[in-house]
Amino acid sequence: MSLSNSQYQAIMRIYNERQYQDKYEQDLRRQEVYEKIPRIRMLEDELGTQAVRHARRLLDGDEAAGSDLRQYTKQMREEKAALLEAFGFPADYLEMHYHCPECRDTGYVEGKRCRCFRKEQMKLIYAQSNLEEVLEKENFSRFNYDIYDDRQKIPGLDLTVAQYMRQVHSWCMDFVENFEEKGGNLIFTGSTGVGKTFLTHCIAKALMDKYQSVVYLSSGSLFDIFSKNKFRYEPEENTQDMYQYILECDLLIIDDLGTELNNSFVSSQLFYCINERLVREKSTVISTNLSMSMLRDAYSDRVSSRIVGQYTIIPLYGKDLRAQK
Numbered sequence: 666m667s668l669s670n671s672q673y674q675a676i677m678r679i680y681n682e683r684q685y686q687d688k689y690e691q692d693l694r695r696q697e698v699y700e701k702i703p704r705i706r707m708l709e710d711e712l713g714t715q716a717v718r719h720a721r722r723l724l725d726g727d728e729a730a731g732s733d734l735r736q737y738t739k740q741m742r743e744e745k746a747a748l749l750e751a752f753g754f755p756a757d758y759l760e761m762h763y764h765c766p767e768c769r770d771t772g773y774v775e776g777k778r779c780r781c782f783r784k785e786q787m788k789l790i791y792a793q794s795n796l797e798e799v800l801e802k803e804n805f806s807r808f809n810y811d812i813y814d815d816r817q818k819i820p821g822l823d824l825t826v827a828q829y830m831r832q833v834h835s836w837c838m839d840f841v842e843n844f845e846e847k848g849g850n851l852i853f854t855g856s857t858g859v860g861k862t863f864l865t866h867c868i869a870k871a872l873m874d875k876y877q878s879v880v881y882l883s884s885g886s887l888f889d890i891f892s893k894n895k896f897r898y899e900p901e902e903n904t905q906d907m908y909q910y911i912l913e914c915d916l917l918i919i920d921d922l923g924t925e926l927n928n929s930f931v932s933s934q935l936f937y938c939i940n941e942r943l944v945r946e947k948s949t950v951i952s953t954n955l956s957m958s959m960l961r962d963a964y965s966d967r968v969s970s971r972i973v974g975q976y977t978i979i980p981l982y983g984k985d986l987r988a989q990k
């Protein structure tokens with residue numbers, strides 16, 4: 666995924682702080698050593714003086730100066746190491762100690778993002794998805810068919826709910842596996858408690874683990890951000906950032922569409938959001954209690970025709986699982 670400017674800056678700030686911290690801690694260690702072993706400070710000062718002296722010799726044409734200095738440096742290093750050891754310090758006590766030795770806490774190795782950068786990116790993606798905690802419990806590895814009815818067939822389908830859910834599971838897996846190449850949009854419909862939200866959580870987790878940026882919002886919070894952005898009664902940088910991120914992220918999940926307070930503003934913003942993401946070729950997953958005809962009545966023809974034309978509609982069946990529990 667591509668990071669937005671503010672995300673990139675947030676990550677780079679972490680690296681800057683880390684480098685600052687590394688240096689600060691090294692200074693503390695150095696002070697401690699100087700206090701306990703003053704000889705080390707003398708050795709270091711002396712090395713500085715010698716380096717200048719040898720450089721002058723080199724400039725004067727004395728070719729032996731280079732190897733003399735190397736010899737001197739080596740001796741001094743050995744003495745320093747012996748001193749540290751004698752006083753019970755680890756050999757690398759005066760070196761910089763990096764969180765990530767590979768990139769030395771810069772985030773980059775030879776101009777490319779370090780592995781630790783991806784880790785930071787992942788943390789940020791999770792933090793911005795609004796889902797950090799719930800995804801530990803709700804993901805594909807926790808998918809359990811036992812909770813679905815395996816006796817009665819779904820009217821019109823030659824499958825029980827449990828059988829049908831296996832199919833739904835494999836559709837969701839296909840969606841996740843082909844996401845980077847194909848993208849696509851899904852809408853889960855069905856009454857309360859049939860597992861719509863659980864499925865959207867599974868998809869969110871699987872895609873975030875592939876470093877895709879996912880934003881998860883209940884429809885109420887989504888339109889809240891839209892109206893704050895539009896009417897600017899909370900003119901925060903955050904709202905604007907979030908608004909852009911909603912339009913740009915790899916996957917937007919709108920949970921429980923239809924439960925928000927509907928009005929013409931909501932309807933037009935929903936169209937804008939859905940359409941804008943289609944134009945940008947970004948994926949959207951919606952869950953809703955509404956049927957397609959209810960969606961058309963609640964919003965508009967143009968909203969429902971975009972959804973019917975561009976989304977894979979996955980109806981879910983069965984009884985309220987929450988009530989059964």
Ligand SMILES: [Zn+2]
Pocket residue numbers: 765766767768769770771772773779780781782
């Ligand atoms: Zn690194």
